[in-house]
Amino acid sequence: MSRIESVGLVKIEGPLIIMEKTRPVHFDEVIKIFDDRRNEQTGKVLAVDEKHVIAQVFGYTSGLSIKNTNVEFLDTPMKIAVSRDLLGRVFNGLGEPYDGLPQIFSDDYRNINGSSINPYSREYPKDFIQTGISAIDGLTTLIRGQKLPIFSGNGLPHNILAAQIVRQAKLRYSDDKFTIVFAAMGVKHDVAQYFIENFEKSGVLSNVVMYLSLADSPSVERLITPRAALTAAEYLAFDLDMHVLVILTDMTNYCEALREVATSRGEIPSRKGYPGYLYSDLASIYERAGKIKGKNGSITQIPVLSMPNDDITNPIPDLTGYITEGQIVLDRELNQKNIYPPIAGLPSLSRLMKDGIGEGMTREDHREISSQLFSCYSKVKELRALVAIIGEEELTETDKKYLEFGLEFERKFLTQSPNEDRSIEITLDIGWQLLNILPEEELYKINRKFIDKYLKKST
Amino acid sequence: MINSVKGKIISINGPIIKATGMDEAGMLDVVNVGKNELVGEIIKLDQGIATIQVYEDNSMMETGEEVVSFKRPLSVLLGPGLLEGIYDGLQRPLKDIANMTGCFIQPGVKTYPLDLKKKWHFIPILNKNDKVSQGIKIGYVEETELIRHFIMIPPEVKAAKIKSIVKEGDYTINDTIVVLDNDQEIKMCHYHPVRRSRPYLKKLTLKEPLITGLRIIDMFYPLAKGGTAAIPGGFGTGKTMTQHSLAKWSDADVIVYIGCGERGNEMTDVLNEFPKLIDPKTNQPLMKRTIMIANTSNMPVAAREVSIYTGITLAEYYRDMGYAVAVMADSTSRWAEALRELSGRLEEMPAEEGFPAYLPSRLAEFYERAGLINTFNNEEGSISIIGAVSPPGGDFSEPVTQHTKRFIRCFWALDKNLANARHYPAISWLDSYSEYLNEVMDEWYKIDSDYENIRTEALTILKTEEKLNQIVKLIGPESLPDNQRLILLTAEMLKKGYLQQNSFDEIDMYAVPEKQIYLLKIIIEFYNLSNKAIKKGTPLVKIKELKIIDEINRLKSTISNKEIVKFEEFLNNLRSSFENLLNIYT
Ligand SMILES: Nc1ncnc2c1ncn2[C@@H]1O[C@H](COP(=O)(O)OP(=O)(O)OP(=O)(O)O)[C@@H](O)[C@H]1O
């Protein structure tokens, strides 16, 4: 039952409107806002008190007037229609058709805020996804049902990397294809176009659902985009048993929209102007990844975010890292050395790889070789800092070997072409070749039986 | 007496709502809010208007809906059946919620914290006419194979004589098992308000270590039973792994694990793993001594605030039975953030970084609920608290870390660089501290009288290495004399062969105290023997050629907890290889 209820506003401030309360109002309910020419925009109720209703407009408040704005209360939370027909469709940031085709025809409407998955009902993710990228498969393994963000910076090739993952990601022992849900927040047209072309090239376009809130659409709309996308993803994964890979780019733009609304409300900011609830808000998005007991599908999330000033301690990457199950960090220095993918070894991490690698899943030596590579590469970093001061001559013979290892690691292990799809065996074998540069005593993290079995072979 | 008060919602601001008509409601009363009857708590009363914190998702709540107060505080139900359970922050069994509403949690579900139908085999300890008062044990049931659950007279029950007590037999938690001579009936369960600590006879000085099986903790920065510890660290540095490891292997009787605002999958991990892990001492699954509280990051923020109190109240209940309880709270920062968010919506005056001014006092109250006590039965019980802290940007100067430091006595600082280098646990040996050394020393002496010596020697080597590294950074390692390079070498061995402990390594994941002592003794013995050899003119390279270094580094995962005798053999071999070496060089 909807009806035009409120005529006229009390106040307009940034993306917020405030009106008099003339009837009972639901917290979080959807409203439609009409300007004097009956142009319609969507919004939602943020708070109600004795006299007033505060609402947020997912569009532009410019042009709205105090006197001639009408507001309709819809008695419902924000919902989208779901059906199998979502596949192959393109929607705008609010979940409305953007491809000229009609609305999804379905009477199954889902609240875009979703509900929390009961921790008791979760199934712990364990299935290895081979991305064909050595730095990821070998060192920060992606698992089906994981949320693993890419921390990037302006000008770094995160889009190329994300697209490569989308093209190459597969399970080792099954032919199940991933269904892709792609949500763009505040990215440019050409970036969206790049992804669309990629989906086309790999022949998955009919298996993709897109939500595009591009750079020229109103910023507040971005608060809806990832939620609409994840609602679609949940439907595909948990109702239709699909394995869904969700790309959310760029979460930094999302967070900025959130900050904009918080500032307009005059909320007390915590760090860098972001609201104190940024953590919980991001968690309500990222925690929608996972697997559920008794259901076949899964949601794997790859959020992409650009770190302002390449600063990993900025609240956006920082709070993301506190929620997600690891992170893939791109490094400007590697990029300048022309290394693709420029994945920084040390700060990157996959927390779920522990149960998804090893015998029967990848290979028995995977765990030990990856932790050995990490610790050797970290020694390389230390030594490089030392060499910068004292020069290479002062180093011991072993240390010099480490430097050689470092160069080869970057040249052979990290570096690969955006079209190169390496099997996990190849990745691990490259690892052994590199470790062969070092004296055997240095490989203290590796069990002797693997050294005998693999190291000798790789010479 | 009025037993319920009804009001109407007039304002809604996220989880904070206001209701009128609440003149007769009490401060901190639990309320049912709205037509879905969501759980809430009154946190402010002002002229008939109650400000209420709602503990469930209140999206689509409407102004004008009803609020009902039942004139009692937010409480937990205490009785047999808590162990092996997984609850949300309000003590609702997540398993029952899943059975009722499926895999997604729906607001407004009504569940009961304990099984009402289950019969427990009750064995009385007391008889008719025995005098009892609060906290006194009247009988017990075997709750799990690991824990005997004592039924106690609830707090605040007046001293009285037992008029009747049931015979040994099977009863539900709601059956009356004792009637007092003032006609009060006692059941196997009772409610206790979560924000009020349970009474005890008196606090005692701590005296025993909580053995965790993690070498860097037990040997260098020990925690005492009844003590408090904080683990601060940026994301991915190992807070949760350390907490899990402590929940698995520490020698507490009962574990309360509070997942406060963290990941759902981490709780699932515990749920999957603990029933399979066998306690080496009792041969029973570790789950049988564990209670989990899970209020994950995507569950309502206000309930996150309560989850900490729910957890600690359950812990106090088992403490009062005479058990050593360990509470893990991951992460206290998320709890502090919940306080901040709610305080912001209440438009309170913020102090540092938006946190309310009462943050330190709330932290103090929480950690104060730890301790070693005398129960009313004149037995000892303890609660140790281990709180994870998640400082923004990994910067320890922020308010939650700083204030926490005031109330804990054991600080395990996680170091981003160590974590990046995959040195796990990434607990810094330079920035961490423990003030419990004196309290736990006696117990360690009983295991080995060398405890203090080898500990001090190892720490000295590690600290000297830090200084030498400054020099190395300027002139390189090659120009140091052999005795200093030996320090660098030994420090390296301490790190690789001792401090690093991989949670995924079957043999190394936890170490019994004897193993901890032996491993360290071997490294220190190696150092002393090498030092002697160098003084007598043996070049360091010759020592390195002994190949024994690599062997020492691997000892932690080659000799298991059950093969302690092998360490003595190894020590003898070590000595004789140095004798041979000395024979050549002198
Ligand atoms: N003792 C350990 N042994 C082996 N691996 C470890 C150990 N400690 C940490 N790790 C590794 O580090 C990863 C991150 O650890 P953990 O999840 O405990 O971090 P955290 O400090 O709790 O992070 P957050 O604040 O984001 O929750 C783990 O997934 C694991 O790979």
Ligand SMILES: [Mg+2]
């Ligand atoms: Mg954690």
